[in-house]
Amino acid sequence: KEAQTQQKLANVVVLATGGTIAGAGASAANSATYQAAKVGIEQLIAGVPELSQLANVRGEQVMQIASESITNDNLLQLGRRVAELADSADVDGIVITHGTDTLEETAYFLNLVEKTDKPIVVVGSMRPGTAMSADGMLNLYNAVAVASSKEARGKGVLVTMNDEIQSGRDVSKMINIKTEAFKSAWGPLGMVVEGKSYWFRLPAKRHTMDSEFDIKTIKSLPDVEIAYSYGNVSDTAYKALAQSGAKAIIHAGTGNGSVSSRVVPTLQALRKDGVQIIRSSHVNAGGFVLRNAEQPDDKNDWVVAHDLNPQKARILAMVALTKTNDSKELQRMFWEY
Numbered sequence: 001k002e003a004q005t006q007q008k009l010a011n012v013v014v015l016a017t018g019g020t021i022a023g024a025g026a027s028a029a030n031s032a033t034y035q036a037a038k039v040g041i042e043q044l045i046a047g048v049p050e051l052s053q054l055a056n057v058r059g060e061q062v063m064q065i066a067s068e069s070i071t072n073d074n075l076l077q078l079g080r081r082v083a084e085l086a087d088s089a090d091v092d093g094i095v096i097t098h099g100t101d102t103l104e105e106t107a108y109f110l111n112l113v114e115k116t117d118k119p120i121v122v123v124g125s126m127r128p129g130t131a132m133s134a135d136g137m138l139n140l141y142n143a144v145a146v147a148s149s150k151e152a153r154g155k156g157v158l159v160t161m162n163d164e165i166q167s168g169r170d171v172s173k174m175i176n177i178k179t180e181a182f183k184s185a186w187g188p189l190g191m192v193v194e195g196k197s198y199w200f201r202l203p204a205k206r207h208t209m210d211s212e213f214d215i216k217t218i219k220s221l222p223d224v225e226i227a228y229s230y231g232n233v234s235d236t237a238y239k240a241l242a243q244s245g246a247k248a249i250i251h252a253g254t255g256n257g258s259v260s261s262r263v264v265p266t267l268q269a270l271r272k273d274g275v276q277i278i279r280s281s282h283v284n285a286g287g288f289v290l291r292n293a294e295q296p297d298d299k300n301d302w303v304v305a306h307d308l309n310p311q312k313a314r315i316l317a318m319v320a321l322t323k324t325n326d327s328k329e330l331q332r333m334f335w336e337y
């Protein structure tokens with residue numbers, strides 16, 4: 001009987017990349033002062049014996065780094081491994097343990113490039129496992145629960161933090177000291193409670209199976225950089241980024257991706273030189289940048305990132321530029337993804 005139940009469980013692979021969920025501090029009181037990326041995947045899985053009731057879980061250490069240092073090469077390496085596993089008949093779902101600082105970028109990247117409807121769930125923690133009230137165990141348990149469920153299929157890359165199921169496209173780290181750090185301007189897709197998922201809405205944007213991007217055809221990612229803006233901003237950073245070879249610059253603008261009059265001429269000139277200018281917003285709760293509002297984008301031949309924050313706009317721009325350098329095509333992609 002037990003063997004039969006074992007067989008019915010889904011097969012879930014946990015790909016570990018490091019982060020605070022693999023962090024360790026000097027004492028249980030250290031919830032904010034600790035070293036990330038210390039604990040190996042076998043120990044993480046062994047720390048949550050209840051996982052074995054949810055799925056047949058095995059782990060793989062893909063890398064062991066704090067996520068602020070994830071490079072484009074790391075993204076490609078992880079993306080390729082996810083694709084290989086998604087292609088395996090004996091894998092039903094994939095969980096990725098990840099630092100929270102760039103978790104939203106990796107989740108969105110995978111959401112764009114993985115051609116699978118199998119659940120891919122990215123998860124991290126705000127406190128290291130050594131701290132009192134560590135959140136990693138429950139977040140990992142919830143991630144495996146979602147990854148092993150049939151209902152999670154076809155919903156794009158997901159993020160489980162703080163009992164919520166978020167869309168990897170929408171979610172962003174909004175605060176760095178609370179366990180309720182991950183929010184989406186458009187709300188979570190569902191909740192996961194005691195190993196069971198409760199769904200409330202679906203992502204509307206193109207992702208995974210319905211995406212025109214495929215990790216298997218992406219050899220490298222082009223250089224896309226971000227310039228942070230404010231009223232008195234100078235054009236030094238924009239010019240330097242273009243000179244160092246950036247194919248696109250994400251303007252992390254004020255409000256509606258607005259551009260200080262001090263740098264408008266430089267951005268127009270850079271576009272004439274071939275650099276794509278993509279207007280995003282650094283407002284805290286989520287920007288909403290509209291074309292030809294604040295700036296004449298048609299005349300300038302600029303692109304707007306709409307609701308994508310600067311770091312997510314950078315991810316889409318890199319992936320999109322592997323296909324096209326046409327600003328109209330880029331703008332289409334920014335509406336669709």
Ligand SMILES: NC(=O)C[C@H](N)C(=O)O
Nearest residue numbers: 019020066067099100101
């Ligand atoms: N909470 C965390 O995971 C933060 C850590 N710096 C990381 O992103 O790896």
